[in-house]
Amino acid sequence: MPDIALFEPDIPVNTGTILRLAACMGTTVHLIEPAGFPLSDHSLKRAGMDYLERAALRRHLNWVSFDEWRRGERRRLVLLSTSASLPYSEFAFGSDDILLFGRESAGVPEPVHDAADARLLIPMAQGLRSLNVAVSAAMVLGEALRQTASFPNQSAT
Secondary structure (H helix, E strand, C coil), X not given: CCXXXXXXXXXXXXXXXXXXXXXXXXXXXXXXXXXXXCCCCHHHHHHHHHHHHHCEEEEECCHHHHHHHHHHCCCCEEEECCCCCEEHHHCCCCCCCEEEECECCCXXXXXXXXXXXXXXXCCCCCCCCCCCHHHHHHHHHHHHHHHCCCCCCCCCC
């Protein structure tokens, strides 16, 4: 099943919403620290509601430790970026993919961008910069789960 990774998130409400999404979809969230807020922040708990206890959260001390872990696990890293050229809807997702979302305020630095195995974008109307990261995560995770037949209670084909 595809996982979600958040690179140094800086808005607790978005992280809480993504944790709730992950709990409902049965996927894991990898939080690459440092986060821009305390992980016990009230806003994180408010957005995640009572789903936080059911969310599979794996914390990584920093980018290097996350990247070493995922390479050791032989997991493909799929970065969502406004500077990518391939739409996510034209990409063939795999069940071991990790969908990486950057900081709300800054995206990801070039070394992280370069480490990605694939770079995808969400097509949008001209003149608009980006979607909310939680909305983006829901859209792309939904497509990845559909393609890999990994929705909860759905058997793989």
